[in-house]
Amino acid sequence: MKHPTIRDIPGGITAAKAIRASGVFCGIKKAKLDLALVVSDRPATVAGVTTVNRVKAAPVLLCERQLKAGRFSAAVANSGNANACTGPQGARDAEAMRDRLARLIGRPASEVFVASTGVIGRRLPISKVLTGIPEAFRVLSPKGGKASAQAIMTTDTYPKEAAVSFELEGKRVVIGGMAKGSGMIAPNLATMLCFVGTDAAVPAALLRRTLRPAVRHTFNAITVDGCMSTNDTVLLFANGGAGAPPLRAGTSNLAVFEEALHRVLSGLARLIAKDGEGATKLIRVAVRGSRTANDARLAATAVANSPLVKTAFFGEDCNWGRIMAALGGSGVRFDPAHVDILLDGIAVVRRGIGLGEEKERRAGVRMRRPEFTLTIDLHGGGGEAAILTSDLSEEYVRINAGYRS
């Protein structure tokens, strides 16, 4: 369902019209950008998806309350501190961030969103943040996308941006976004933070209906370590700056918008999986032939999260026995004697039996590539699903054993 008019373009959150952003250093981290602003110069609609973790950070709870009204003017996000497990003080700190930015832009506080990412359980150094917000406000720019993408990074090794443009009723419309990922990435909202802005005009209710399925097939289809974050937030806002007519349900224009949005989110999701902590490879685990799509998803997730499978990916060893064991432990019903396993198209298992060491050796050569696909066919139905994952390296342990020190 590729649409001819959708084109990848450079840039991120500020790629669309009437959006400015900035990233500054306010002193939470040691010497890296740690505070990002995103401002829509036109009032916008907004939709969001947040973590399903029972432990939610203060800014997440604030977002959830404000998303109901569906109006957006700006967002402020910090890295280096998650403002999670911080109790009533954390809630007050998140509100203080919001109120400071709302005053600066002269808009209602209910239109200003807050996000945080970093260490859980420490109070936000709020005076540094409140000093940083006006500084970040002063340097807001239509070219500030990259700096804001850098300012939300934690253990990410590069900023993550994606943008597309397409035509709607003769107008050029853009969707652009940024994300940060790296650790605590699991299929149930694997993102930590993501902001996407578009100059299309989309009513809030329609924006919500569009965002959910797009997230399901992108951010909810990647995993790094199977750990669910307390701070995951995806915000999508639409400010109508392109001048195209508002999108309506059931139209072909909406279908184009949906495809374009999927393209941006899937680009960002892919960047997150590829930049998983310590990752040296990006692996697509595709399961087909399960009884249902949900079974395929469960099976793919079990394989993608298995430390034994992931270390074998890292070791470039086509140890398909571990894949079989992970499938068998996934809770999904299938007949082991019907399973085929292929690595980048090279069959290593047919009907549950290995095809020999020569095939495994050839598959192992493919595993030296930075990206490859593991295909599992259960031959038991029409269900299919795919999960993007990374390998598990010694570097993951080094990063996470010493993260706070």
Add this chain to the structure above:
Amino acid sequence: MKHPTIRDIPGGITAAKAIRASGVFCGIKKAKLDLALVVSDRPATVAGVTTVNRVKAAPVLLCERQLKAGRFSAAVANSGNANACTGPQGARDAEAMRDRLARLIGRPASEVFVASTGVIGRRLPISKVLTGIPEAFRVLSPKGGKASAQAIMTTDTYPKEAAVSFELEGKRVVIGGMAKGSGMIAPNLATMLCFVGTDAAVPAALLRRTLRPAVRHTFNAITVDGCMSTNDTVLLFANGGAGAPPLRAGTSNLAVFEEALHRVLSGLARLIAKDGEGATKLIRVAVRGSRTANDARLAATAVANSPLVKTAFFGEDCNWGRIMAALGGSGVRFDPAHVDILLDGIAVVRRGIGLGEEKERRAGVRMRRPEFTLTIDLHGGGGEAAILTSDLSEEYVRINAGYRS
């Protein structure tokens, strides 16, 4: 419920009367013992618990069939090859091992059990095994427990044995066992292989009823990497060699036997968790105050399996935010604002809020110990459970990235 007459004694599977064992090198591995025999010189009853993985190794399927009759004379186990995902050929190979040993001891094949552990998906080098069985038979000895425990090791760094003795009606009764563990260890039968023999006399049906709960609270309460094996097998046989009267349901004698069995299994389970691949620490994750015991078990397992928590254990960093995040993602219902977290009795979180860096530093000092306890109180009910786990080190990745090469 400590019973005064139950005493830990040296030895393992051959500690009880009328049991001989041996471990030899038959050529599956490079230069290590890889074939173990266990023979009861008196016909015995037997009970077993096997993996719930949907993908079961050939010897596991064979065991499951034979366990129904409940009679035991001997067992043969090899390491270095799991004989899993090997199809009909694998089934024939397992039967050939069984039949060879049955002929040597002159007992029905249905009383001879087979177990395998090692790499999945390669055909067993059956001629080496069939040559090794008579050699192992020749060196069977009442002192062969240690050698047999060595012969079932894979990535284990030491053999695992435990034994106890107690009095029953004036007779000295012994229960002794051996196990191998190390990788693919998850709460749902975390053992790979375990053989336990006793000279008590126990009807097969009663032996089964005794084994299940004992496994639930020992082998099913440890985790190393959350990966479920295709080969997990626990066999418990009772040959009556002590001369005590047969145990009967509902008696105090049975209660003593149950406690003694629990002691042996929990000793072996502890050795497995402590020797987890790359493990540097043994951690008891105890959850209380959940709505149900099952909730406590789910919550403890989520924490014990979280790679972020386990790397923080390795890094001796009391990063309780990751513990909160793992709890929140466990699917268990609780109020984050009620959670207490203690490390070896040092409170670091009260009512969901951190108690500060000084407490964390003190807890971090405790984490340098080879063993410590993480206690989580959800203050939401009477459920409780504990899981033993290990930390996640770079060595785990090194072992598993290169296991087959």
